[in-house]
Structure formats: structure tokens, C-alpha cells
Amino acid sequence: MSVYERINIELSRIVKSARCAFAKRLAQRSAGKGEAMKLKVSPPLYLAGMKVSCWRRNSRMPVVALVAPHVAGKEGQVCVLSNIEEIPQEILLFIQKRVPTFQLRSSLMGGSRYFANTCPSCHVIYGDSFLHSEPGAPFFPESNEAAKSLYLTEIQLSDPIEIQALPGIGVGELILSNGKRICGLRAAGWGRATASIRYRIG
Numbered sequence: 141m142s143v144y145e146r147i148n149i150e151l152s153r154i155v156k157s158a159r160c161a162f163a164k165r166l167a168q169r170s171a172g173k174g175e176a177m178k179l180k181v182s183p184p185l186y187l188a189g190m191k192v193s194c195w196r197r198n199s200r201m202p203v204v205a206l207v208a209p210h211v212a213g214k215e216g217q218v219c220v221l222s223n224i225e226e227i228p229q230e231i232l233l234f235i236q237k238r239v240p241t242f243q244l245r246s247s248l249m250g251g252s253r254y255f256a257n258t259c260p261s262c263h264v265i266y267g268d269s270f271l272h273s274e275p276g277a278p279f280f281p282e283s284n285e286a287a288k289s290l291y292l293t294e295i296q297l298s299d300p301i302e303i304q305a306l307p308g309i310g311v312g313e314l315i316l317s318n319g320k321r322i323c324g325l326r327a328a329g330w331g332r333a334t335a336s337i338r339y340r341i342g
């Protein structure tokens with residue numbers, strides 16, 4: 141059992157035993173909506189992203205997420221993965237080559253540790269719950285137009301992989317059909333050049 145699974149079990153135990161609303165809120169915040177789980181992901185796998193304003197100092201920062209159309213047990217659903225706790229090294233390298241600020245960090249509320257989008261200038265975390273769970277958030281687009289702000293590139297996979305993450309369901313299809321497809325090479329400057337790529341394509 142991984143340390144993350146143990147933490148999740150500990151958190152659920154705290155939530156169950158304590159009638160304290162604060163502990164419950166804390167557990168929900170730290171694990172997003174639910175708990176990260178081991179997912180078997182078959183190709184294709186996509187990296188989606190855009191630039192947002194850092195909530196602390198308003199500077200621009202890249203944020204990314206994984207979009208997985210084939211997750212075992214979620215057939216017919218395109219999943220958007222958040223709260224990624226474990227990921228194969230080669231996938232992580234693919235992401236970090238483009239967005240080095242995607243890093244393993246503890247959530248601000250403590251508890252879980254996941255690969256988070258961090259600000260290149262002030263290093264603060266833009267938490268996955270804010271990027272994924274609120275309608276209108278970067279990875280929770282509510283319209284075709286909003287989904288068009290995202291760019292997408294395929295991460296080449298030959299075999300199924302395992303990712304420990306939270307599989308978000310509902311908007312993956314919208315992102316896949318509207319996101320701007322960019323190729324790997326063009327995406328090399330993602331961390332810096334996303335805005336110009338967004339306006340040039342389409």
C-alpha cells in the first residue's frame with residue numbers, strides 16, 4: 141500500500157470518526173472531490189492546458205491536465221484526471237519538458253501530495269480543486285467557446301499505463317472536440333508561448 145493510500149484511509153477514518161465539520165471539509169479539500177485511485181489508462185492520452193492568471197500576484201502561469209478517453213471501468217466516458225499522485229516517469233518527463241512548473245507538491249490544506257500546477261514567478265500552487273471542480277474553471281469549461289481556450293497534444297503511449305488520480309467525468313468530451321490540437325514540437329515552448337499559440341491556431 142502506498143503512502144498516499146494510507147493517507148487517504150487515515151483521512152476517511154478521521155472523517156468517519158469525528159463529527160467535526162471542519163475535518164470533513166479539510167479532507168474533501170485536500171483530496172479534491174473524492175479520493176485519487178489507481179487507474180488503468182489505455183491510449184490515447186492527451187495533455188491539455190492553457191495560461192491563467194496566478195491567483196496571488198496576477199502573473200501568467202501555465203496549467204495542464206491529462207485527458208484520458210479510455211480508463212478501465214469508465215467505458216464510454218472521457219476522463220479528465222486531477223490530483224495526480226503517481227504517474228509513470230516517462231509521462232511526467234513529457235509534461236515537465238513542456239511545463240516544468242508541474243510539480244509534486246503538498247496541497248495548501250495539507251494532507252494529499254499530488255502533481256500540481258505551480259506559478260513560475262511566485263511558486264504558489266493553483267490547486268486542482270479550483271482548476272477542475274468549479275464550473276467555468278480552466279478544466280471545467282461550460283461551452284464550446286470556453287473549451288476552445290484549451291490546447292491539446294497527444295502523449296504517445298504504446299501500452300496501457302497506471303496513473304493514481306481522480307477521474308473527472310462530464311467535460312472531457314467537450315475538451316477533446318474543441319481543444320486546439322498542437323503537435324509535440326510546437327508545444328515545446330508551452331510554458332512561455334502558450335498565449336501566442338492559442339491565438340495563432342484556428
Ligand SMILES: [Zn+2]
Nearest residue numbers: 194197259262
Ligand atoms: Zn504567482
